[in-house]
Amino acid sequence: MEQNNPTRALQPDEALLRALDSGFSERRIAAGRGGAPLAYRCGGSHGPVVVLLHGISSGAASWLSCASLLAAHARVIAWDAPGYGNSQALPIAAPKAADYALRLQDLMRALDVRPDVIVGHSLGALMAAAYVAEASPALLPAQLLLLSPAQGYGGPGKEDKARDVARQRLEALAAVGVEGLAERGPGRLLSAAASADMQAWVRWNMRRLDPDGYRQAVAMLCGDAIDDYLGRRGQGVRAQVGCGALDVVTPPPGCAALAERFALPFELIPDAGHACYVEQASRVAGWIRRGLAAA
16 A cells, blocks of 8 residues: 655654654663673653564664653663664564563563553564463553554464465565565554654665564564463453554554454554554554553
8 A cells, every 4th residue: 555645855854863863762781690791772861661562674763752751751662673673683583472571581680670551553562472371470561452463373273374374475575575574564553644754764774774683573473372372461450452543554443353352442542553662653652641541
């Protein structure tokens, strides 16, 4: 699906990049027993801790607008998942969500924080669900927010779908490379009404994908599933599901069905595609604030 807006910004606005450097700059830390490097961005200096997990085609920087709206009243931490940005990849070719969740625990321990709310977008939702199933009680959040969650294709009866999705994604990467994926990205991740600047922001973030990290993430998407993790989430962790009303990647009916299976509140984000926190940052920030209040 191509964007209807004929205006095409080739690069993000300079003011946006300055804000990224000044208010949401990258930090790096050695985490875990092996001291694996993890990169993250942090906004705000006080208040409850909100942890933001990006999806398969993005990175920590993509949360800038949403994080900026939260930073006045919360400490916001957005990581680059292993294999993304300057975060060291996992040492296995086909990791599970639990492997990413262990690294997230390492980051929380290294920063000496306990999250109050974890927000997982798309594939990040699968990682977040694994985190609340695997983390020690001392590291559990009060609230888990799953935003346009990727549910994974590792469940029973999904073997053919898993193979098809893996083949399509890896063939596309081989055929057009990261740059080609970035050019296609806005047409799938944003609604047709998204501005040229939003499209440029999605491309900018996608251009920073690492092919090997992306391949690992594809393996996790196609080899794992969210339901088992949600069913085992830690005691006292409440969860909610949200979805862009115009999302064609994880469409609303599937997200609503996930919420119904686990008796979770479900909310549509109006006028937003899959990357709803980019397209409707204010609305998503409001949803997160309500999650904080509930926590």
